[in-house]
Amino acid sequence: MWARYREHQGGVAGLLVVVCLAVLALLAPVLAPQDPLALGDRALSAPSAQHPMGTDQLGRDVLSAVLWGLRVSLVVGIGAALISVVLGILIGAPAGYFRGRLDNMLMRATDAFMVLPTFFLILLVVSVFGASIAKLIALIGITNWPPIARLVRAEFLSLREREFTLAARTMGAGHFMIMFRHLLPNALPVVIPTLSLRTAGAIITEASLSFLGVGDPNVVSLGQMLMHSLQFMRMAWWTATFPGLTIFIIVLALNLIGDGLNDALNPRTRKK
Amino acid sequence: MRTLKVYVLKRVLQSIPLILFVMAINFLIIHAAPGDPITYLYGASAEVSAEQMDRLREELGLTRPLHVQYVLYLRQLLRGDLGFSVINRRPVLDLILERIPPTLVLMSSAFVFSVIVGGLWGVISAVKARTQIDYWVTIASLFGYSMPTFWLGLVLIMIFSLQLGWFPTMGMVTLGSTSTGWSGLADVLRHLVLPTITLGMFYLAIYARLIRASMLEVLGQEFITTAWSKGLPARTVHYKHALKNALLPVITIAGLQIGFMFTGAVLTETIFAWPGMGGLTYQAILQRDYALLMGLFLLVSVCVILTNLATDLLYTLVDPRIRYSAS
Numbered sequence: 001m002w003a004r005y006r007e008h009q010g011g012v013a014g015l016l017v018v019v020c021l022a023v024l025a026l027l028a029p030v031l032a033p034q035d036p037l038a039l040g041d042r043a044l045s046a047p048s049a050q051h052p053m054g055t056d057q058l059g060r061d062v063l064s065a066v067l068w069g070l071r072v073s074l075v076v077g078i079g080a081a082l083i084s085v086v087l088g089i090l091i092g093a094p095a096g097y098f099r100g101r102l103d104n105m106l107m108r109a110t111d112a113f114m115v116l117p118t119f120f121l122i123l124l125v126v127s128v129f130g131a132s133i134a135k136l137i138a139l140i141g142i143t144n145w146p147p148i149a150r151l152v153r154a155e156f157l158s159l160r161e162r163e164f165t166l167a168a169r170t171m172g173a174g175h176f177m178i179m180f181r182h183l184l185p186n187a188l189p190v191v192i193p194t195l196s197l198r199t200a201g202a203i204i205t206e207a208s209l210s211f212l213g214v215g216d217p218n219v220v221s222l223g224q225m226l227m228h229s230l231q232f233m234r235m236a237w238w239t240a241t242f243p244g245l246t247i248f249i250i251v252l253a254l255n256l257i258g259d260g261l262n263d264a265l266n267p268r269t270r271k272k
Numbered sequence: 273m274r275t276l277k278v279y280v281l282k283r284v285l286q287s288i289p290l291i292l293f294v295m296a297i298n299f300l301i302i303h304a305a306p307g308d309p310i311t312y313l314y315g316a317s318a319e320v321s322a323e324q325m326d327r328l329r330e331e332l333g334l335t336r337p338l339h340v341q342y343v344l345y346l347r348q349l350l351r352g353d354l355g356f357s358v359i360n361r362r363p364v365l366d367l368i369l370e371r372i373p374p375t376l377v378l379m380s381s382a383f384v385f386s387v388i389v390g391g392l393w394g395v396i397s398a399v400k401a402r403t404q405i406d407y408w409v410t411i412a413s414l415f416g417y418s419m420p421t422f423w424l425g426l427v428l429i430m431i432f433s434l435q436l437g438w439f440p441t442m443g444m445v446t447l448g449s450t451s452t453g454w455s456g457l458a459d460v461l462r463h464l465v466l467p468t469i470t471l472g473m474f475y476l477a478i479y480a481r482l483i484r485a486s487m488l489e490v491l492g493q494e495f496i497t498t499a500w501s502k503g504l505p506a507r508t509v510h511y512k513h514a515l516k517n518a519l520l521p522v523i524t525i526a527g528l529q530i531g532f533m534f535t536g537a538v539l540t541e542t543i544f545a546w547p548g549m550g551g552l553t554y555q556a557i558l559q560r561d562y563a564l565l566m567g568l569f570l571l572v573s574v575c576v577i578l579t580n581l582a583t584d585l586l587y588t589l590v591d592p593r594i595r596y597s598a599s
Binding site for chain 1: 289290293294297301304305415417418419420421426427429430434534543557568
């Protein structure tokens with residue numbers, strides 16, 4: 001599989017970028033030149049040796065804030081994506097496996113969730129109940145499972161007709177065993193690429209929420225930095241440029257990984 | 273023809289539980305909020321006296337069981353009463369209604385832009401598949417859909433407004449301008465350029481990718497070979513035969529995307545101070561105007577559900593191959 005993934009240049013580049021950024025984010029406490037929340041005496045100073053990305057309106061070091069913000073983005077992105085994928089499997093698998101009435105019911109629910117303007121819903125819930133990192137992860141995760149559930153269901157619908165399912169059944173395996181031991185591993189090739197794409201989506205959602213001022217107020221976040229930069233763009237381009245560029249690069253890299261994984265894992269649907 | 277009617281009716285009826293579902297979510301959020309709903313919706317302002325709050329409690333039937341309250345809430349919504357924004361001292365519905373036209377202008381402009389430009393990219397990319405042009409178009413669309421909407425807006429402002437001074441940074445009309453007619457329209461159009469690109473870019477990229485894939489699939493089919501062997505010119509084959517068929521799957525996606533465009537509209541309108549529903553949403557967040565936020569969520573949800581319905585119906589009309597099962 002790695003051999004096939006390696007052929008996809010974009011995927012390899014994306015993986016490299018994400019690994020580098022993840023290491024930077026992990027090492028933020030060590031690497032950040034300053035406490036990202038520490039007020040400095042020089043507000044809105046241009047990038048210099050001392051502040052490679054300049055300082056913001058309160059004199060805080062932008063580079064330090066970007067490193068810490070990256071950490072938050074990745075945690076929220078990965079956490080939310082994992083929740084979506086797990087929920088998608090838990091709902092899509094039985095729907096495709098058992099078919100019939102259960103399938104009908106689960107898919108109705110999925111369709112209902114699919115048309116909800118999820119961003120508005122999160123916005124509403126977060127502004128009424130307040131935001132924290134954990135809440136954001138949970139909310140973004142919970143609202144984004146429907147497309148994954150559909151994907152898993154479609155995969156299970158076809159896998160359940162295959163010979164190995166029949167073989168497992170004749171050997172006396174229970175439904176649970178067949179679904180998760182036998183079918184799920186075979187469905188993973190379509191699920192794994194969505195993990196990467198969902199992470200990218202969740203990172204954008206979190207950044208959008210904090211851009212609108214409803215993110216977790218207690219942590220540094222890239223979206224929040226951009227929100228503040230809106231007022232100072234005229235005099236300080238760096239406050240708007242670096243946090244945004246960081247989000248763009250990580251999302252781009254994750255999308256590339258998703259495409260690469262898709263090509264490597266599902267060679268049949270590969271673009272000729 | 274009868275089956276078509278039954279299908280349409282069935283599809284319309286299916287939307288009703290969805291709308292009730294959205295209303296239930298709204299209702300549950302009000303009730304799960306800390307404190308009782310009245311304090312929550314109106315308590316933030318000193319404008320409402322304790323007496324008035326008691327009367328409101330009575331009106332909403334807050335002392336009754338939950339399901340009765342839900343029915344009361346539904347009845348209130350059906351009367352077109354989305355609640356009252358104490359902060360703005362106006363009914364929520366009025367506040368939202370006057371903000372709809374600017375949002376419609378922005379969204380339709382972004383939609384047309386993304387469909388036309390994205391479609392063009394996709395077609396060129398597919399016709400020139402596996403060439404340099406295809407490669408660069410693919411990379412451009414990858415960039416397009418990885419770009420966070422709000423950052424794109426900021427970058428466009430920094431380059432085209434602040435540096436080059438080509439376009440205004442905010443609003444829908446020049447402040448204090450009284451021009452009407454053509455010059456007024458030109459003014460709006462100038463204000464519309466950057467928000468349109470900001471909101472449309474993501475969809476443009478998606479359509480480019482979709483149409484490319486869809487075109488490539490159609491171009492491999494037999495009727496295209498037939499068209500070629502009849503000696504038809506490339507232009508006719510590509511545009512009249514292939515594109516027409518390749519557009520079908522795009523309709524469904526486009527319908528779904530219009531719903532999600534509201535999210536982009538909130539961000540775009542916030543950046544460009546566009547006077548539509550998105551700007552109103554941001555204002556509601558800042559002012560902690562929960563009644564208004566809930567009204568917005570409800571209305572946007574209903575719009576999304578209706579757009580999906582319209583797309584589905586349109587699709588069945590456009591594609592005669594679809595068999596509508598009336599069962």
